[in-house]
Amino acid sequence: MKIAQIAPLWERVPPPTYGGIELVVGRLTDELVRRGHEVTLFASGDSQTLASLEAVYPRALRLDSKIQERPLYEVLAPSQAYQRATEFDIIHSHVGVWALPLAEVVSTPTVHTLHGRFSRDSGEIFGYHSTQPYISISDAQRQIDLNYVKTVYNGIDIGNYSYYPKPQDPPYLAFLGRFSPEKGPQHAIAIAKKTGWRLKMAGKVDVVDVKFFEREIAPLIDNRQIEFLGEVNHAEKADLLGNASATLFPITWDEPFGLVMIESMATGTPVIGIKMGSVPEVIAHGKSGFVCQTYDEMAEMIPAALELDRKTCREYVKNNFTITQMVDGYEAAYEKVLQGSVKNYPSHPARLYPLPKIVS
Amino acid sequence: MKIAQIAPLWERVPPPTYGGIELVVGRLTDELVRRGHEVTLFASGDSQTLASLEAVYPRALRLDSKIQERPLYEVLAPSQAYQRATEFDIIHSHVGVWALPLAEVVSTPTVHTLHGRFSRDSGEIFGYHSTQPYISISDAQRQIDLNYVKTVYNGIDIGNYSYYPKPQDPPYLAFLGRFSPEKGPQHAIAIAKKTGWRLKMAGKVDVVDVKFFEREIAPLIDNRQIEFLGEVNHAEKADLLGNASATLFPITWDEPFGLVMIESMATGTPVIGIKMGSVPEVIAHGKSGFVCQTYDEMAEMIPAALELDRKTCREYVKNNFTITQMVDGYEAAYEKVLQGSVKNYPSHPARLYPLPKIVS
Numbered sequence: 221m222k223i224a225q226i227a228p229l230w231e232r233v234p235p236p237t238y239g240g241i242e243l244v245v246g247r248l249t250d251e252l253v254r255r256g257h258e259v260t261l262f263a264s265g266d267s268q269t270l271a272s273l274e275a276v277y278p279r280a281l282r283l284d285s286k287i288q289e290r291p292l293y294e295v296l297a298p299s300q301a302y303q304r305a306t307e308f309d310i311i312h313s314h315v316g317v318w319a320l321p322l323a324e325v326v327s328t329p330t331v332h333t334l335h336g337r338f339s340r341d342s343g344e345i346f347g348y349h350s351t352q353p354y355i356s357i358s359d360a361q362r363q364i365d366l367n368y369v370k371t372v373y374n375g376i377d378i379g380n381y382s383y384y385p386k387p388q389d390p391p392y393l394a395f396l397g398r399f400s401p402e403k404g405p406q407h408a409i410a411i412a413k414k415t416g417w418r419l420k421m422a423g424k425v426d427v428v429d430v431k432f433f434e435r436e437i438a439p440l441i442d443n444r445q446i447e448f449l450g451e452v453n454h455a456e457k458a459d460l461l462g463n464a465s466a467t468l469f470p471i472t473w474d475e476p477f478g479l480v481m482i483e484s485m486a487t488g489t490p491v492i493g494i495k496m497g498s499v500p501e502v503i504a505h506g507k508s509g510f511v512c513q514t515y516d517e518m519a520e521m522i523p524a525a526l527e528l529d530r531k532t533c534r535e536y537v538k539n540n541f542t543i544t545q546m547v548d549g550y551e552a553a554y555e556k557v558l559q560g561s562v563k564n565y566p567s568h569p570a571r572l573y574p575l576p577k578i579v580s
Numbered sequence: 581m582k583i584a585q586i587a588p589l590w591e592r593v594p595p596p597t598y599g600g601i602e603l604v605v606g607r608l609t610d611e612l613v614r615r616g617h618e619v620t621l622f623a624s625g626d627s628q629t630l631a632s633l634e635a636v637y638p639r640a641l642r643l644d645s646k647i648q649e650r651p652l653y654e655v656l657a658p659s660q661a662y663q664r665a666t667e668f669d670i671i672h673s674h675v676g677v678w679a680l681p682l683a684e685v686v687s688t689p690t691v692h693t694l695h696g697r698f699s700r701d702s703g704e705i706f707g708y709h710s711t712q713p714y715i716s717i718s719d720a721q722r723q724i725d726l727n728y729v730k731t732v733y734n735g736i737d738i739g740n741y742s743y744y745p746k747p748q749d750p751p752y753l754a755f756l757g758r759f760s761p762e763k764g765p766q767h768a769i770a771i772a773k774k775t776g777w778r779l780k781m782a783g784k785v786d787v788v789d790v791k792f793f794e795r796e797i798a799p800l801i802d803n804r805q806i807e808f809l810g811e812v813n814h815a816e817k818a819d820l821l822g823n824a825s826a827t828l829f830p831i832t833w834d835e836p837f838g839l840v841m842i843e844s845m846a847t848g849t850p851v852i853g854i855k856m857g858s859v860p861e862v863i864a865h866g867k868s869g870f871v872c873q874t875y876d877e878m879a880e881m882i883p884a885a886l887e888l889d890r891k892t893c894r895e896y897v898k899n900n901f902t903i904t905q906m907v908d909g910y911e912a913a914y915e916k917v918l919q920g921s922v923k924n925y926p927s928h929p930a931r932l933y934p935l936p937k938i939v940s
Contacts, residue, residue, distance in 0.1 A: 289701040291651035292677050296708060299681030317652050321659030321682055341649040348656060 221554060224311040225249050225271065226301045226319060227263035229293060232280040234268070237453075240479065241335045244374050244546075245314050251547040260308070262301045276300050294318040302326055310554050317342055320349040329557050331355055331369060337476050338364050353557045355550070358498035361476035370553040373502070374477055375546030376537070380454065381486040383534050384462030392418035392447075393522070394464035394489065396457060396480045399437055400429045404470035404494070404515075409440050411468060411519045419468075422449040422460055462487035466525040469493035469503075470515055478502060485509070486537045488530030492518045502541070508533045581914060584671040585609050585631065586661045586679060587623040589653060592640040594628070597813075600839065601695045604734050604906075605674050611907040620668070622661045636660050654678040662686055670914050677702055680709040689917050691715055691729060697836050698724050713917045715910070718858035721836035730913040733862070734837055735906030736897070740814070741846040743894050744822030752778035752807075753882070754824035754849065756817060756840045759797055760789045764830035764854070764875075769800050771828060771879045779828075782809040782820055822847030826885040829853035829863075830875055838862060845869070846897045848890035852878045862901070868893045 227233050227245045234246035245261070246269065252259050253270040261267065265275030266283075276297045281287055297315060302322040305311065311330040313319035323330035333355045338346065343364045346354075353369045356362050361371075395408040405421060412419035421441075425433045441448045452460060461467055467484035468491075475497040482502065484491050491509035493499040503509040507528065510521040539545075587593050587605045594606035605621070606629065612619050613630040621627065625635030626643075636657045641647055657675060662682040665671065671690040673679035683690035693715045698706065703724045706714075713729045716722050721731075755768040765781060772779035781801075785793045801808045812820060821827055827844035828851075835857035842862065844851050851869035853859040863869040867888065870881040899905075 287701060289699060291654075292701045292705050294651075295677055295681050295705060299684060299709070302681060302685050305685065317655055321655050321662060322685060324659060325662050325665065325682060326685055339649060341647060341652045345652050345655060349659070 221558075222258045222307060222309045223252060223260070223554070224301050224304070224308045225252075225259060225261045225263075226297050226311065226313045226315050227261060227267070228315055229264050229277050229281045229297055231264075231282055232267040233261065233263045235280075240374075241314055244333075244335070247375070247377065247543050248312075248547060248550060251543050252550075255547065255551070260304075262297045274300060274304075298322050310558060312550070312554075317345045317349075320345070320352060323352055324349065329353065331553055331557050333357065333372070334361060334476075337361070337474065353553075355553055357477045358501050360474060360498045360501060363474070369556055370549060372546060372549035372553060373541055374479060374482070375541050375543045376479070376482055376486060378486050378534075378538055378542045381458050381483060382462060383531075384487045384489065385530060387465040387489065388463035390418065391465040392420050392463075394461055394467045394484070395419060395421040395423075395470075396452075396460060396467070396484075397423045398429065399423055399425045399433045401432055401436075402471060402473040402475070404472050406436050407470035407472070407494075407515045407518075408468045409437070409446055411470065411515060411522075412446060413440075414516075415519050415522060416445075417465075417522065418445055418447070420447045420449060420460060420464070422452045422457065424451050457483070458487060461489050464489050466509070466522060467491045468518065469499060470518060471496055471499070473497065475499075481509075482537055482541045485533040485541075488534050490525045490528045490530070490533050492521050492525055494518060504536055508536045581670065581918075582618045582668045583612060583620070583914070584661050584664070584668045585619060585621045585623075586657050586671065586673045586675050587621060587627070588675055589624050589637050589641045589657055591624075591642055592627040593621065593623045595640075600734075601674055604693075604695070607735070607737065607903050608672075608907060608910060611903050612910075615907065615911070620664075622657045634660060634664075658682050670918060672910070672914075677705045677709075680705065680712060683712055684709065689713065691913055691917050693717065693732070694721060694836075697721070697834065713913075715913055717837045718861050720834060720858045720861060723834070729916055730909060732906060732909035732913060733901055734839060734842070735901050735903045736839070736842055736846060738846050738894075738898055738902045741818050741843060742822060743891075744847045744849065745890060747825040747849070748823035750778065751825040752780050752823075754820055754827045754844070755779060755781040755783075755830075756812075756820060756827070756844075757783045758789065759783055759785045759793045761792055761796075762831060762833040762835070764832050766796050767830035767832070767854075767875045767878075768828045769797070769806055771830065771875060771882075772806060773800075774876075775879050775882060776805075777882065778805055778807070780807045780809060780820060780824070782812045782817065784811050817843070818847060821849050824849050826869070826882060827851045828878065829859065830878060831856055831859070833857065835859075841869075842897055842901045845893040845901075848894050850885045850888045850890070850893050852881050852885055854878060864896055868896045 231242045233242045235242040249261050250270045259271035261269045261271040262274045262276050264280045265278040298319045305326040305328040308328055313330050313332045331353045350366045354366045356368050356371045359371050397403040399405050461484045467489050477498050481491045485508050491503050493503050495511050500511050503511050505511045512518045591602040593602045595602040609621050610630045619631035621629045621631040622634045622636050624640045625638040658679045665686040665688040673690050673692045691713045710726045714726045716728050716731045719731050757763040759765050821844045827849050837858050841851045845868045851863050853863050855871050860871050863871050865871045872878045
């Protein structure tokens with residue numbers, strides 16, 4: 221298949237550190253190329269990819285301190301991709317609402333991956349384009365009624381995560397994530413204090429969360445029972461997760477995915493999570509961790525988590541949440557869209573009259 | 581001609597009070613309908629127009645306090661307009677960068693009116709779409725090298741402005757505009773103090789300008805020589821301008837247009853302006869006012885301004901800056917684009933294969 225991938229321009233593909241969407245786009249794109257597809261990646265010029273790179277803008281927008289009106293740049297990647305629409309069998313957009321108007325007017329079909337949670341306003345805009353083909357990253361994400369083609373879970377490169385057969389002694393619980401109220405670090409601390417377990421925490425403190433961190437988290441960090449490691453790189457992250465007896469995922473909002481759960485289980489460490497968002501779809505309850513109704517219940521399940529087989533956790537990720545399954549899922553979604561067998565997808569008579577390539 | 585007009589959604593068309601773009605779009609649209617064109621206006625649902633109204637969103641965005649992410653809504657009007665592209669001979673966009681990607685991929689040509697000054701970022705985005713047909717609202721606005729079809733000046737409905745044959749006695753100078761540094765109210769005051777003239781000032785103080793107003797303007801208002809009237813409605817505005825001996829336009833930036841100059845001259849009051857932005861194109865030097873090199877020179881020209889014929893000022897507006905000339909200009913621009921005789925406009929083989937109407 222001839223496939224266009226439209227990436228956000230904020231970070232390059234793949235991103236140097238953080239950047240969930242650009243990371244997924246990079247892995248998807250490279251694997252599609254390995255599988256023999258002709259892929260063109262529309263991304264920032266400093267990206268690195270096995271696909272043909274169309275440098276929409278010379279470098280990642282984050283690196284350009286002169287940029288003040290960020291939203292204006294959202295038109296660039298869709299604009300350049302859709303001008304070449306007739307070169308592709310399918311266009312895969314990772315840029316949210318910004319591709320919607322273009323997807324409606326060209327004959328080449330687009331499939332849109334929804335990478336985050338709907339906001340009030342984005343939900344409104346997607347609602348105006350509900351018949352476009354969408355891919356959700358979990359079933360739980362489907363809070364707005366749209367034409368969903370498939371759920372395709374984000375997958376990791378499991379080769380990047382070593383298997384840790386045994387947790388470290390003395391034992392500890394791990395928390396990894398942004399230090400915002402939604403991620404629940406305050407609940408992780410409460411669970412540790414209630415049970416007497418040691419807790420090691422790592423992650424970013426965004427500017428918007430500094431007040432929360434200083435008021436609710438910092439006073440409880442004693443660096444004996446409750447440790448804060450700050451931001452960690454990949455190796456430190458894998459170590460933190462792999463050496464833990466269990467990882468806590470005490471979120472307070474319906475997070476659409478939650479890669480840290482996958483990363484933990486890949487190292488062999490089971491995850492104890494709260495029943496919100498995608499957690500019930502990602503944790504195999506009783507096998508790779510536990511899905512709990514309350515934060516207290518999370519604390520109660522720690523002993524049971526220690527009994528779970530660590531090898532099983534890793535196998536579970538291998539069979540369900542690697543790049544292999546992710547790209548299998550996307551290929552199936554592309555086929556479904558191209559066969560026109562997607563429910564509610566408007567039949568496009570325009571397809572019979574492919575838009576001629578614009579001579580420039 | 582079958583014409584689509586795409587208006588911003590922030591205000592309804594026409595706007596209840598302020599809203600320069602929505603005001604121009606409303607006047608243009610209604611006059612085109614009067615001249616026999618089939619016009620569809622894509623705007624907020626509370627708009628009032630002689631054209632067919634396509635209610636892109638139920639009401640003006642400004643009225644919806646629940647909206648937090650304003651930029652997302654920029655896709656709505658272009659999206660709905662371009663899905664119907666094949667119904668029109670030409671699409672006239674007033675929404676800046678947001679129509680650019682769509683204009684590039686459909687066979688119906690678009691003409692884009694540039695309603696404001698380029699920012700660093702908008703200039704960048706327009707630069708990526710430089711071959712689209714653009715209409716500037718003054719020659720001075722053309723600070724970025726784009727494919728300009730024509731300059732079409734904004735026009736007023738001169739019936740809305742009475743003619744004031746004589747200025748008021750005791751005499752005064754007028755200043756009308758936002759109280760921001762760019763509009764130069766501080767220079768208007770300096771000119772008045774230097775010459776001993778009375779000055780009457782009116783206009784908005786935006787939130788961002790409150791500090792400037794409190795520091796630089798308020799201390800100089802004594803309500804004897806220097807008067808501040810706050811915001812004024814249309815009747816008060818016409819009175820303020822019409823009764824003045826001259827209006828000062830002491831801007832400090834390259835303003836692309838400046839409707840207050842037209843409004844003043846329409847009442848018969850000449851304008852003394854600084855040589856920046858569109859001023860030299862709008863003031864007929866020595867006839868309807870004076871274009872000065874410095875603010876001091878503006879002060880020196882006041883006596884000469886009193887000698888100018890007030891009827892000539894009004895005639896000058898009647899012949900150049902009313903809705904009639906504005907719509908004449910736009911009709912000519914549409915013709916130019918449709919004949920494909922616009923310099924650099926890419927020949928669109930797509931035009932030979934009109935995009936079939938999408939069955940929904």
